[in-house]
Amino acid sequence: MITRRTFIQKTSVTAASLPFLSHTLPYFENTTLHTQSGVLKVALMGLGSYANRVAKAMETCTRAKLVGVISGTPSKIEEWKNRYDLPEKNCYSYENYSEIESNKDIDAVYIITPNGLHCEQTLKVARAGKHVICEKPMAVNAKEARQMVDACEAAGVQLLIGYRMHFEPKTLEAIQLRTSGQLGTPLFFQGLSGFRIGDPNQWRLNKALAGGGAMMDIGIYSVNGARYMLGEEPIWVSAQETKTDPIKFKEGVDETIQFQMGFPSGAIASCLSTYSMNDLDRFYLNGTQGHIEMKPSTGYGPIQGKSHLGPLTAPVVTHQTVQMDAMAGILLHNESPIVPVDGKEGLKDMIIIDALYEAVKTEKKVALPPLTSI
Amino acid sequence: MITRRTFIQKTSVTAASLPFLSHTLPYFENTTLHTQSGVLKVALMGLGSYANRVAKAMETCTRAKLVGVISGTPSKIEEWKNRYDLPEKNCYSYENYSEIESNKDIDAVYIITPNGLHCEQTLKVARAGKHVICEKPMAVNAKEARQMVDACEAAGVQLLIGYRMHFEPKTLEAIQLRTSGQLGTPLFFQGLSGFRIGDPNQWRLNKALAGGGAMMDIGIYSVNGARYMLGEEPIWVSAQETKTDPIKFKEGVDETIQFQMGFPSGAIASCLSTYSMNDLDRFYLNGTQGHIEMKPSTGYGPIQGKSHLGPLTAPVVTHQTVQMDAMAGILLHNESPIVPVDGKEGLKDMIIIDALYEAVKTEKKVALPPLTSI
Numbered sequence: 001m002i003t004r005r006t007f008i009q010k011t012s013v014t015a016a017s018l019p020f021l022s023h024t025l026p027y028f029e030n031t032t033l034h035t036q037s038g039v040l041k042v043a044l045m046g047l048g049s050y051a052n053r054v055a056k057a058m059e060t061c062t063r064a065k066l067v068g069v070i071s072g073t074p075s076k077i078e079e080w081k082n083r084y085d086l087p088e089k090n091c092y093s094y095e096n097y098s099e100i101e102s103n104k105d106i107d108a109v110y111i112i113t114p115n116g117l118h119c120e121q122t123l124k125v126a127r128a129g130k131h132v133i134c135e136k137p138m139a140v141n142a143k144e145a146r147q148m149v150d151a152c153e154a155a156g157v158q159l160l161i162g163y164r165m166h167f168e169p170k171t172l173e174a175i176q177l178r179t180s181g182q183l184g185t186p187l188f189f190q191g192l193s194g195f196r197i198g199d200p201n202q203w204r205l206n207k208a209l210a211g212g213g214a215m216m217d218i219g220i221y222s223v224n225g226a227r228y229m230l231g232e233e234p235i236w237v238s239a240q241e242t243k244t245d246p247i248k249f250k251e252g253v254d255e256t257i258q259f260q261m262g263f264p265s266g267a268i269a270s271c272l273s274t275y276s277m278n279d280l281d282r283f284y285l286n287g288t289q290g291h292i293e294m295k296p297s298t299g300y301g302p303i304q305g306k307s308h309l310g311p312l313t314a315p316v317v318t319h320q321t322v323q324m325d326a327m328a329g330i331l332l333h334n335e336s337p338i339v340p341v342d343g344k345e346g347l348k349d350m351i352i353i354d355a356l357y358e359a360v361k362t363e364k365k366v367a368l369p370p371l372t373s374i
Numbered sequence: 375m376i377t378r379r380t381f382i383q384k385t386s387v388t389a390a391s392l393p394f395l396s397h398t399l400p401y402f403e404n405t406t407l408h409t410q411s412g413v414l415k416v417a418l419m420g421l422g423s424y425a426n427r428v429a430k431a432m433e434t435c436t437r438a439k440l441v442g443v444i445s446g447t448p449s450k451i452e453e454w455k456n457r458y459d460l461p462e463k464n465c466y467s468y469e470n471y472s473e474i475e476s477n478k479d480i481d482a483v484y485i486i487t488p489n490g491l492h493c494e495q496t497l498k499v500a501r502a503g504k505h506v507i508c509e510k511p512m513a514v515n516a517k518e519a520r521q522m523v524d525a526c527e528a529a530g531v532q533l534l535i536g537y538r539m540h541f542e543p544k545t546l547e548a549i550q551l552r553t554s555g556q557l558g559t560p561l562f563f564q565g566l567s568g569f570r571i572g573d574p575n576q577w578r579l580n581k582a583l584a585g586g587g588a589m590m591d592i593g594i595y596s597v598n599g600a601r602y603m604l605g606e607e608p609i610w611v612s613a614q615e616t617k618t619d620p621i622k623f624k625e626g627v628d629e630t631i632q633f634q635m636g637f638p639s640g641a642i643a644s645c646l647s648t649y650s651m652n653d654l655d656r657f658y659l660n661g662t663q664g665h666i667e668m669k670p671s672t673g674y675g676p677i678q679g680k681s682h683l684g685p686l687t688a689p690v691v692t693h694q695t696v697q698m699d700a701m702a703g704i705l706l707h708n709e710s711p712i713v714p715v716d717g718k719e720g721l722k723d724m725i726i727i728d729a730l731y732e733a734v735k736t737e738k739k740v741a742l743p744p745l746t747s748i
Contacts, residue, residue: 187651190566238614240739244640258644260632266618270632270644277561279665279682291653308653365614365737 040328042133043068043090043106045097045121046113047076050135053300054112055084057320063328068106070097101128108133108331110162114209115216119144126155131331135162137220137353138346140211145350149343158331159343163224164323166339169314170303171228174285174292175338177307178231184289186230186267191222192282193298194256194274200248205275213254215353219273221298222283223352226261226269228339229285229292233371234261234269237352239359244276259356344374414702416507417442417464417480419471419495420487421450424509427674428486429458431694437702442480444471475502482507482705484536488583489590493518500529505705509536511594511727512720514585519724523717532705533717537598538697540713543688544677545602548659548666549712551681552605558663560604560641565596566656567672568630568648574622579649587628589727593647595672596657597726600635600643602713603659603666607745608635608643611726613733618650633730718748 042064044051058066068090069080077091090105100106108131111121119139125132132152138161139145152159165171177183194214203209210216215223227233239259249255255276261269272280283297283305290308297303300319305312329335339345348371355366416438418425432440442464443454451465464479474480482505485495493513499506506526512535513519526533539545551557568588577583584590589597601607613633623629629650635643646654657671664682671677674693679686703709713719722745729740 188646188648190564190646192564238612238737240612240634240636240642242636242640242642256642258634258642260614262614262616266616268614268616268630268632270646272562272564272644274562277660279660286651286653363612363739 038063038332040064040324040332041067041105041107042324043070043092043100043109045070045109045111045125047071047073047080048112051110051112054110054320054324055080057318058324060318060321061324061328063332064324068092068100068103070094070100070109098124098128100125100130107131108327111135112162114203114206115140115211116209119148122148122159123151126152126157126159129155129157131158131160133160133162133327134346136224136346137211137216137350138343139350140216142347142350142354145343145347149347152343159346160327160330160341161343161346162323163339163341163345164319165221165225165298166228166337166341167322167326168303168319169317169322170294170305170312171297172338173312173314174283174294174305174307175228175231177290177292177309178229178285178287182290182309183285183287183292183307185265186232186285186287188267188284188286189226189229189269189271190282190284190286191225191229191269191271191297192280193218193220193222193225194272194277194280196278197275205248205250205253207250207252210253212252212353212357213249214275215254215257215273215356218275219254219257219259219271219356220349220353222259222269222271222273223261223349223356225283225298226271227348229283230263230267230269232263232265232267233348234263234352234368236262236365236367237355237359238365239356240363241360249275254357254360257356257360259359261352348374412437412706414438414698414706415441415479415481416698417444417466417474417483419444419483419485419499420491421445421447421454422486425484425486428484428694428698429454431692432698434692434695435699435702437706438698442466442474442477444468444474444483472498472502474499474504481505482701485509486536488577488580489514489585490583493522496522496533497525500526500531500533503529503531505532505534507534507536507701508720510598510720511585511590511724512717513724514590516721516724516728519717519721523721526717533720534701534704534715535717535720536697537713537715537719538693539595539599539672540602540711540715541696541700542677542693543691543696544668544679544686545671546712547686547688548657548668548679548681549602549605551664551666551683552603552659552661556664556681556683557659557661557666559639560606560659560661562641562658562660563600563603563643563645564656564658564660565599565603565643565645565671566654567592567594567596567599568646568651568654570652571622571649579622579624579627581624581626584627586626586727586731587623588649589628589631589647589730592649593628593631593633593645593730594723594727596633596643596645596647597635597723597730599657599672600645601722603657604637604641604643606637606639606641607722608637608726608742610636610739610741611729611733612739613730614737615734623649628731628734631730631734633733635726722748 070092109125110133242256256274282295285292292307294305302316359366444466483499484507616630630648656669659666666681668679676690733740
């Protein structure tokens, strides 16, 4: 069994740099800053399949707890109330969830609805004075994302984006290999993000609800991954779209986009976003002194990876359990994650995705605004 | 030991489709067409390190034999004469090699000189009535390549390009997996071709002699590989250049180019050509029913690969031995290789490379002329 101690010994990192593991300790060892209750009390908004996965994962959280739901479907609310023993007073509809403002038993709302609804819902939750955790992509474009960041700031609540990979141990081990210099200077990142999508009638293939196609849903993993694997912000993008099935993938819903990014150091990224291929989900990072391959790199199941030094050895965890405990640490105890998950982190990805869609349209390289000053 | 029979059984292909293996049989079993001597008598032009590798590999050829050399360095000629027991009358300088016309002991000249010299030298060898084997890239642009194809046709000699991978058993096994339908419809090819180049004063970094940089030398493997792995000709390209060291990589000498290709079926290719990274040399082919990864995919050493069905099992060979025996079959016995190696095959790559350089310059997608009609 890999204990926290042996893991830390193996990866030669300090406990302080491993907040994602802090949930294995009593939370109050980690901070003296918690002014609210010791456990983050979360309501989930949108009770689709991913919400089910998050709720199940939260059953083993030590610092976060599912306490309520927001849904448009009364039968789902009934089902969840029974399954998770939720009090009636913590269950809301889309019509009345502003009333959450007066509910002291809820600290944060995790929005897991279609992308096109995130902005409006985030604004409403912020106005109700609750912290927002918003699933990725945080919005359908940078304009909305900016609005969300501003609204949460104005309301004095925090906005976090559901970047579960930012807390995944092998991902952090890979990042640690880079930051410790063991790869030398990073030169090249390759990200393959995609799967063959099924049901043509799902909201993910509806422009109004999804804001786009594969890029919004799965390509964003390579956009975001390029940034945390290289440890830099891109300065330009280029992109090429391919559509083989215009009936399934309608106007504005991208099936396959190849895209490239350039970084200030001269490092480059080459990525694929697709809804029409399986056996992808691979990250590769090449540096002057070594390299890392992760495959699968962002799926829900165990992440696997190897570097020029050997296999990555950080423990297998349930991503959403670790994510929610870590987010409790951020929201309640002012902890800082190794890779940010705040609204500005999400905004950067939305700015890049806007530029990618522009590059597809114009078939030209698109310069990015300075992302480091956001 | 893997015999020819067990290999054929394993890969379920017929002997007729495996001309690259025919060197293991007495050559006259394979054909009744040979009108010239049974063994291809070859002179090597340009005695650099790759010529040394070819000459050494040819020692175990059964259908091709090194019989002469052309070099500008008398001491090298002396050394080679002794090492390979070459008669004086088969050794030429760059001044007098037109005289090869009257030398009945030479069938073909293998040109292994800097790229910028290939066109002129090919024209001269063709005029002397000898078959030309020209190392890749066949020229520095498509205009020169066309001239070479036309000149050889006019002179009634054959022109082959040194595409050694076209005879490499695991490469052919991968192609066989595609053509037999075991991958389903090919969707995506990824090619990584590169290495960190050393000596800044070598001819490969001289625009006049190399015609470009990494793309000409190593990127061409991904250009060519995309075509034989997908089994289609591209219709567009896009490309992005990155230069981190403008002193080593001068104007017109590309260090790193990311490039993409689109194909009529909707398949796409995403490739990297670089002189500044190690641990590349990887091909990946994704189809609706399966996938293949080859790594290394084009290096001189043993090629390794695996598909969704398991490891590729075709035998390890010395590439240049197999190439030269197969080329003897083409030039003397009218054999047809599975993947062409003629001048038109080379011309297609040069047309694509011209378009890639244009795409780098214009930062726009470039449409290709129809390559299938060449």
